[in-house]
Every structure is written in C-alpha cells, then in structure tokens.
C-alpha cells in the first residue's frame with residue numbers, strides 16, 4: 001500500500017497533492033517529474049500526452065518506484081499546458097484517518113474585499129447573448145461561468161478550507177493540487193467524468209441544478225421541481241446523449257439509465273446519471289478516455305466546438321483549470337478523473353472561486369445568476385462566508 005517506503009528520503013511536503021474518492025484518499029509528496037504537455041489528442045497512443053506519461057512512468061520505475069502514478073489537473077481548454085506530475089512518493093489512506101492529515105480547522109483571515117467577474121449585470125447580459133445565439137445558430141447549450149475573487153488580510157489556510165469542504169460533501173471528490181506558481185487548486189467536485197478499474201468504467205455526469213433549501217419541505221419541493229423541469233431534463237439529456245455517443249463504440253456493454261436520478265450536496269440538488277460499461281479494449285487508459293470525453297456538454301455545451309467558441313466570445317476571462325479535470329491514474333491505466341468544479345485557486349492572500357451554469361434557450365438570466373451564486377456557496381461556506 002505504501003509506495004513511499006523506499007522513497008522516504010525524497011519527501012517534500014510542500015508539494016503534497018490530495019485526491020479523495022469512494023472512502024479513500026490519495027496523498028502524494030514531492031515531485032518526481034512535471035508533465036505540462038497539453039491534453040489535446042491525449043487519447044492517441046504513443047503520441048503527445050500519452051507518450052509523455054508513459055515515458056515519465058518508465059523513468060520513475062527506473063528510479064525505483066514499483067508502481068508510479070500520475071496526479072494533477074488538466075485545463076478546460078486542452079490546448080493549454082497540463083498541470084500533472086508523477087509524485088516522488090504517495091500513499092492511499094482510508095478516508096477516516098484523514099483528520100490527521102488536514103489538521104484542525106483554524107480561523108479564517110478577515111475578508112478585505114471581493115468582486116465578481118463578470119458582475120451580475122454582465123453575467124445576465126452574457127446569458128441573454130447566448131439565448132439569442134441559440135436561435136440563430138446550431139448551438140443548443142453553453143455553460144457560462146463567473147469568478148468571485150476574494151482578498152483576505154493574510155493567506156488562507158488551505159487545510160482549513162479542505163476540512164470545511166469535506167464536512168459539506170463527504171461523498172464528493174475532494175482535491176488539493178499544488179500549482180507551479182505557488183497557488184493551490186482546491187475544491188470538492190460532485191461530478192465524476194470517468195473511473196476505470198481493469199476493463200470496467202463508470203461515469204457520473206451531472207447537469208440540471210436547484211439550490212438546497214434550509215426548510216426540509218421546501219428542500220424536497222425544490223428537488224421535485226427540478227425532477228419535473230423540462231428545461232433541466234433537456235440540459236441533462238444533451239450531456240448524457242453526448243457521453244453515450246462517445247462511449248458506446250468503445251464498450252462491449254454500456255448501461256445508461258433511461259432517466260436521471262436526484263443527487264445532492266450541502267448546497268445543491270442535481271440531476272445525475274450513473275453510466276457503467278465494460279471496455280472492448282481494456283488496455284485503454286483512464287486518461288485516454290478522459291481526453292476523449294472532455295469537455296462534455298456539462299461544462300462546455302453542445303455541439304462542443306461551437307459552444308466553446310461562444311464561451312470564448314462571452315466569458316470575460318480564461319477558465320484555466322476550472323471545468324477541466326482533476327484526478328490520478330496509474331501505469332496500468334486505472335484511474336479517476338473528476339470535473340474541476342466547486343473549487344477555487346488559493347494564492348497568497350487571494351482566493352479565486354469559480355462557478356458556472358448550463359444555459360439553454362429556455363433559461364432565465366436571473367435564475368442562472370442565482371444558480372451560480374448558490375454553487376459558489378460550497379466554497380464560500382468552507383471559508384465561513386455566506387453565499
């Protein structure tokens with residue numbers, strides 16, 4: 001279990017990544033090798049990212065690692081550099097033992113100021129722009145997002161943030177990824193793009209959302225309304241049909257439930273579909289599969305290319321790692337890649353939070369603004385702040 005034993009002397013806890021899923025968590029320390037090769041074409045065996053990762057695994061093995069792994073994040077735009085590395089050492093722990101790793105939550109520094117990019121008016125205008133565009137183009141859905149930038153009196157304790165995120169969504173994919181520029185990507189994603197174990201795969205896309213309500217009856221009503229919403233069911237269907245069309249030719253068996261079910265985090269209700277399959281070629285890796293499927297209409301839109309163009313036109317910032325992929329994989333091709341949402345980037349005294357919402361023709365700009373604010377609530381409440 002403890003890959004690190006032979007490598008203890010290399011431990012560098014300043015570069016420790018964490019990825020938690022399914023009751024266990026991966027903790028890495030130190031860096032054996034950075035990989036910044038963009039993920040575009042990462043499905044092509046022996047080329048680009050695939051070749052870079054295989055070569056890095058081989059070098060790690062020659063350096064004494066019995067079973068090297070890759071951890072990190074891939075940006076939304078796969079033409080941009082990846083932020084992946086083969087750690088010097090790592091271990092898997094049961095999630096229960098983790099309090100010890102993240103430490104006790106300490107106080108949050110004073111918030112000095114915050115701003116939204118775009119602001120409320122700018123976001124609503126972007127939604128209106130997208131809706132008009134749907135009427136005059138082939139685009140059916142585009143995911144539009146906002147940044148909330150917070151500046152604190154001193155640096156945020158990322159361990160404290162993690163503890164707050166874990167408390168809110170213990171079923172989620174909790175992550176902390178150190179970045180090369182001293183920042184850290186941190187969040188708890190509810191959405192699994194792909195998990196691969198041997199020849200079996202699981203994907204659990206989400207699309208269609210409603211804010212949780214403090215009153216239990218109002219909360220149940222919000223969930224039921226989401227389930228009945230034609231607009232949200234349509235938004236969801238676009239994602240599922242896209243993923244089905246990509247995975248079906250790669251699978252000997254693919255199970256896609258006929259209708260989505262409800263899933264919840266502390267802040268949100270979502271429509272969720274758990275897709276399971278058996279690969280025709282079990283040698284295909286989790287990373288290859290992730291590169292084929294990403295970006296799904298849950299983070300980009302549909303059709304992908306034209307939705308991406310629309311996003312570039314109306315979003316006033318580069319998303320970077322937000323709505324990309326975060327996770328790990330090993331040299332046998334097993335691994336898990338979650339969607340990088342409900343997250344932020346902590347760097348010195350600033351915290352940049354991100355949230356997006358799927359826009360379709362039936363969307364209402366004011367409701368979509370409310371939705372992104374509610375999604376920001378996950379990170380904000382981990383900071384002890386109101387949404």
Ligand SMILES: C=C(O[C@H]1C=CC=C(C(=O)O)[C@@H]1O)C(=O)O
Pocket residue numbers: 143191206207208209270297298299323341342354355356357358359375
């Ligand atoms: C883009 C985000 O959420 C995606 C995942 C779940 C539901 C979504 C929605 O209902 O729009 C989004 O597709 C985000 O949380 O920032």
